[in-house]
Amino acid sequence: AAAAPVPAATAGGDAAGAAGAAAAAGGGGAAAAAEVQLGGRKRAAVSVFKGQSFIDLRETYEKDGRQLPGKKGIALKMDEWDKLCAAAAAISQAHSARNTAYKLLLGGTRQVAISEFKGTCYVGVREYYQKDGELLPGSKGLSMTGEQWGKLVGGMAGLNAQLGRS
Numbered sequence: 001a002a003a004a005p006v007p008a009a010t011a012g013g014d015a016a017g018a019a020g021a022a023a024a025a026g027g028g029g030a031a032a033a034a035e036v037q038l039g040g041r042k043r044a045a046v047s048v049f050k051g052q053s054f055i056d057l058r059e060t061y062e063k064d065g066r067q068l069p070g071k072k073g074i075a076l077k078m079d080e081w082d083k084l085c086a087a088a089a090a091i092s093q094a095h096s097a098r099n100t101a102y103k104l105l106l107g108g109t110r111q112v113a114i115s116e117f118k119g120t121c122y123v124g125v126r127e128y129y130q131k132d133g134e135l136l137p138g139s140k141g142l143s144m145t146g147e148q149w150g151k152l153v154g155g156m157a158g159l160n161a162q163l164g165r166s
Contacts, residue, residue: 034162036155080106
């Protein structure tokens, strides 16, 4: 699951739906990026938007034989990515133990949580919102199976190398 250079990808606050499609098509000021295929249509990519680097966790769709970024996903800032990388082993352990009480605050209303749906355990990296004093999962984010999470963990070194980090 090593990262390989690919054509321009996207990032940017999470305007990666429409703006991301434009950037992937060659506009929008995005730079060349590394990418890790997580399985299905999900991928993780290093991208640059307006001079800032992001890790974009996103579902893609196919158009004219090209994989383009879809609306489902989240672009992590570098401090959020650092927290995710530092906690990778703990997140993997919580997933293996099916510990749905596990939460990791990435910053603001973004967090990593373990969830279970129809007997399958997921690692979710998601933005939350408050309603009636309760934090609820928002639409910005990506849920990964254990296999997909493992591919992301395996690709972290390559993504960090693309960022110029060790």
